[in-house]
Amino acid sequence: MNNKFHGTGVALVTPFNTDGTVDYQGLKKLINHLVDGGIDYLVSLGTTGETATLSKDEKKKVWDFTAEINNGRLPLVAGIGGNDTIAIGEAIQTFENNQYSAILSVSPYYSKPTQEGVYQHYKYLSELSELPIILYNVPGRTGSNMSAETTCRLAHDFKNIIATKEASGSFEQFNQIMRDKPADFLLISGDDPIALPMIALGAVGVISVIGNALPLQLSTLINQCLQGDFTKALPAHLSLLEITRLMFAEGNPAGVKATLKQLNICGDTVRLPLVKASVELNKSLAEQLESLITLA
Template sequence: MNKFHGTGVAIVTPFNADGSVDYDGLKSLINYLINGKVEYLVSLGTTGEASTLNKDEKKKIWEFTAEINNGRLPLVAGIGGNDTAEVANNISTFKLNGYDAILSASPYYNKPSQEGIYQHYKALSEASALPLFLYNVPGRTASNVSPETTCRLAHDFKNIIGTKDASGSFDQFNQILRDKPEDFMLISGDDPVALPMIALGAVGVISVVGNALPQQVSDLVRLCLNGDFSAARKPHLDLIEFTRLLFAEGNPAGVKAALRQLKVCGDQVRLPLIKATAQLDGQIAEQLKKIIQ
C-alpha cells in the first residue's frame, strides 16, 4: 500500500499556559498517534495553528517532530501562504531530513483566478525537492481549486502527487477521479465524508479527529479501503456527533479539549483562537465516554 494511503493526522501544536510550545506535550502526542496505528503524520497544517507560529518555532517543531518520530511513520510538512515567492522560498530551503512530502494550502485572502492558482502551484512544484500535495479548503481560503485546475496540475507536474480536498463537493470529487492521472491521490480533508469519498476512489483522509481517536479513525479508514463498507458504517456513524462537537467552536479548540481529557497534552490555543467553553468541554467528555468503552 502506498505510504499515503490510509489515515494521516493533521497534528495539533500543544502550548504551555504561557503560550510557548509544549514540546513534552508534542512528544506525547506523536507517540500516542504512532501507537494508534495511523499511517502518516502532517506537521504544521492549519490544525497545527501554523499561522500563529514564527519561522524559528516552525523550524524547531519540524525538527523535533522528525526526531521523535525517528522514521517510524512518513512525515508531511505543511508549508503554505498567500505570497507565492515566500512560500516557494520556504519550500526550497526546507530541511528535508525525515520528511516525505509537503502539503500546501491554496492561497488565502487574495482570491486568485484559476490561472493564478495554477501558476502558484507551478512555482511551488519547481521549488520543491519533495513530492507535493495540493490542499483545497475553500472555507478558509475564500477560493476553490477547480477540478480542471487540479487535474491540469496533476498532469503537468509529476511531483504533484495528490490533493487534500475539503471542498465538500462530490461533483468536484467525481470530476477529479474521472480526469486525474491514475496514480494521483484524492484525499479527504473532512472526517465526516471520508467514508463516501473512499467509496468513490479516494485513498484516505487527513484527519483532525484522529488526533484524539487515532485507533478508531485508522480502523475505520482501513475497513473502507478494504471495501468492507458494511462493517465501516457503524463506527462511521458513531463518530458523527463527536466530530461535530470538535468543530462547534472552531478547530483545534475542540480536539485539544479532547486531548486534555485523554491526558495526551494540554488544551491551550493561541489567540485569536480561544479554548472550548465549559459546556462544549462537557459535551465532548460525554461523547468520549460513549466511544471509548
Template structure:
C-alpha cells in the same frame, strides 16, 4: 499500500499556559498517534495553528517531530501561505530530514483566478525537492481550486502527487476522479465525508479527530479501503457526534479539549483562537468517554 493511503493526522501544536510550545505534550501526542496505528503524520497544517507560529518555532517543531517519529511513520510538512515567492523560497530551503512530502494550501485572502492558482503551484513544484500535495479548502481560503485546475496540475507536474480536498463538493470529487492521472491521490480533507469519498476512489483522509481517536478512526478507514463498508459503517456512525463537537466552536479548540481529557496535552490555543466553552467541553468529555470505554 502506498504510504499515503489510509489515515494521516494533521497534528495539533500543544502549548503551555504561557503560550510557548509544549514539546513534552507534542512527544506524547506523536507516540499516541503511532500507537493508534495511523499511516502518516502532517506537521503544521491548519490544525497545527501554523499561522500563529514564527519561522523559528516552525523549524524546531518540524525537527522535533522528525526526532520523536524516528522514521516510524511517513511525515508531511505543511508549508503554505498567500505570497507565492515566499512560500516557494521556504519550500526550496526546507532542509529538515525525515520528511516525505509537503502539503501546501491554496493561497488565502488574495482570491486568485484559476490561472493564478495554477501558476502558484507551478512555482512551488519547480522549487520543491519533495513531492507536493495540493490542499483545497475554500471555507478558509475564499477561493476554490477547480477540478480542472487540480487535474491540470496533476498532469503537468509529476511531483504534485495528490490533493487534500476539503471543498465538500462531491460533483468536484467526481470530476477529479474521472479526469486525474491514475496515480494521483484524492484525499479527504474533512472527517465526516471520508467514508463516502473513499467509496468513489479517495485513498484516505487527513484528519483532525484522529488526534484524539487515532485507533478508532484508522480502523474504520482501513475497512473502507478494503471495501468492507458493512463493517465500516457502524464505526463511521459512532464517530459522527464526536466529529460534530470537534468543529462546533472551531478547530483545533475542540480536539484539544479531548486531548486534555485524555491526558495527552493541555487545551491552550493561541489568539485569535480561544478554548471551547465549558458546556461544550463537558459534552466532549462525555462523548470521548463513551467512545473510548
C-alpha cells in the same frame, strides 16, 4: 512512493503550555499516541497546528522535534503554504529536514486568485520543490475554490504534484477529479465526516483532525473502508459523527485540544485569535468520549 499516503494521516495539533510556548513534551506524547493508534502518516504544521501563529524559528523547531520523536516510524509531511508565492517558494527551498516525504501546500488564501493564478502559484512551487507536493483545497478557509479542472491540470503537468487534500465538500468536484486525474494521482479526504463516501468513490484515505484524539477508532474505520468492507465501517462511521461535530463546534483546533486534554495527552491552550473550548462544549465532549473509549 505515493502509497505512503494511503490510509489515515493526522494533521497534528501544536500543543502549547499555559504561557503560550510550544509544549514539546505534549507533542512527544501526541506523536507516540498516534503511532500506537495505528495512524499511517503525520502532517506537521497544517491548519490544525495553528501554523499562522508560529514564528519561522518555532516552525523549524516543531518540524525537527517531530522528526526526532517519530524516529522514522511513520512518513512525515510538512505543511508549507500561504498566499505569498515567492515567500512560500523560499520556505520550500530552504526546508532542510530530510525525514519528510512530502509537502502539503494550501491553495492561496485571502487574495482570491483566478484559476490561472492558482495554477501559476503551484507551477512555481513545483519547479522549486525537491519533495513531492500535496495540493490542499479548502475553500471554507481560503475564500476561493481550486476547481477540479485546475487540480487535474496540475496533476497532469507536474509529476511531483502527487495528490490533493480535498475539503471543498463538493461531490461533483470529487467525481470530476476521479474521472480526469492521472491514474497515480491521489485523492485524499480533507474532511473527517465524509471520508467514508469519498473512499467509496476512490479516495485513498483522509488527513484527519479527530485522529489526534481517536487514532485507533479512526484508523480502524479507514482501513475497513479501504478494504471495501463498508457494511462493517458504516456503524463505526456513524458512531464518530457526533464527537466530530462537537470537535468543530467552536472551531479547530479548540475542540480537539479540549478532547486531548481530557485524554491527558496535552493541554487545551490555543493562541489568539483562537480561544479555548467553552465549559459546555467540554462537558459534551467528555460525554461523547466516555461512550467511545475509556479515559486514559
